[in-house]
Amino acid sequence: MAKSALQKEIERYVGETLHTPVRLSAMENVRQLPIYLTSDYQFYDVLLGNRKLVFMIRKDDAGTPAEIRKHLSQAQSKLFVSVVFVTERLTAKNRSRLIKDAIPFVVPGNQLYIPELALDLREHFRAQKVKAGEALTPVAQAVLFRHLLGIRKRDVTASDIAGNLNYTPMSIGRAIDVLTDLGLATSDKVGRERHIHFELEGEALFERAKPLLRSPVRSLRYLTGAERFPNFRLAGESALAKLTPLNPPDVKHFAASLAYWNEIQETEDVAEVDPEEAEAILEIWSYDPAPLARKMTVDSLSLYAQFMGHPDERIAMATDELLGTLNW
Template sequence: MDNGFAEALERYLGETLHDRIKVGGYERTARLPSFLGHAYKLFESNIAGRQCVFLVTEQDIATPSEIAKHVNLVRNEDDAIVIFATPTMSAHNRNRLIRHGVSFVVPGNQLYIPELAMDLREHFRAKRPRQADGLSPAAQAVLFHYLLRRDEYATTPSQLAERLRYSAMSVGRAFDDLVTAGLAETEKQGKERHIAFKSNRRELLDDALPHLRTPVRTEKFVRNGHFAIPLKKAGETALALLTDLSQPHTETYAVASGDWKVVSEACGFIETDRYGAELVIETWAYDPAGLADGPIVDPLSLYAQFRTHEDERAAMAAEQILENIEW
């Protein structure tokens, strides 16, 4: 039970969350009521930056309401996410544990950790359909990373997550999206999943064209700002720097949509209308810094933004971007 279950738990979490998860023995059992150490085998791990403690049993030693009390005892002694783990679980007990707010995992079958926004029960296990309006933001970021970075060795969720500023789980889902779109294949090598794209880079971009979408979610018109945080030039400002397009009167910069509030406060931006704006800030569906090292956003995201633009000059400039990329 000890090593076998820990290995099964480690393997299941790694495969499900597309990350390297290490499950080890729990070293602070002496701090807990003694009966817990007799009733359960305890393990711990780190998942998505949070400490997690697993209460493991292979027998029905307690009712769901009693398990909820045991989980709370551990949580009160150790500020961690406490997860009940067992080799098998009936649908009835699963539903009762959910009503009691107890996180649980059944390796190979079920994962329910609401504190980490993870819910993979039996009726959630069908593949998610690819979004009708194109690749997911994470999938597009993974694709552009491959096309631009030319790094043949960054092929796993854990390798790409830090670079693109996503969680490994999000990158794993991006892999699914790219496979569904017919752009890539994946395979397991050891404990990790690897992605392999099907075409050479230029052909791959052509294959991906029907699935591309603009990274821009919103435009913020601001004034009175100062750059306490460095932002990358974007929009027509970046397009003009990379092509023959004329520079616009108002400069445009990009920021990940989730960072907008922090950036706005740090830079002292005051939102206004288009006509009173000193700067335009685009909020992006993915982090522009994940794909560009220099002061300008990456060219493929610009291409995706402007390739079907209503302004013919901008659309022509987008095509010029592709001509300047070394494939």
């Protein structure tokens, strides 16, 4: 049976938010549920990391929080697995009530709240750890990682960095402003050139910056034939598995900038497909992964920023182990 637009949107939204493939499969044994539940909801098995959940999708209006709580409890008592309420629309008042009562829910494109997995996501995974304006911008993070990875001279100019990271000097200038405003660096002008100086070095600098990091992944593309493109570096769980003892995922993950992806779409016969048909998953990054990358994989610092605090214990352990391999 073909997937509905809502099913595809749920897979896309949850997958992009958690940076991991998500597949909804219709629950086979729905006869164990009361008829009044199956008439109002659709039930789907979902695997997030190594955790199995059931998504209970409302067919029409969302209902009252009391009704949702009652139906969720009844479904869980029959299924013996965690159940998550899903709806296309939810008022701010009802959303607050569900959060107050710790009722897990997903509103595709708006919010994902699963307290059992410590997930409260309104935009991107971990985005709520710092207040607006207190996180590194993508360009500032790339500049910081360039320095920490040793792709630098001791004192470098905005022009030097711009040429290496494929940005304009003006963009790098704004990134330097962010780094100085957050107390990670200072800058001065020598003639017409702006120089940046980091306050700390190595692990001490990284530890200071850690609360300000953001995942570089902005969206996912499900593809066939991605291995034909040489500028795609292994990314996501595939890169983590390459660099740590983590078992690799069934489908390889790669990374590229949005500009490179747009270029490929114009010149190559590459197909986007539904998640279950994908031969590869392409992560579109908010900065170009190529200048910072290893030969085979994306850089370790960006990989750490992607998975830091991940709810899957296997991935969280591998991420911490990855950090231990760095030579500061």
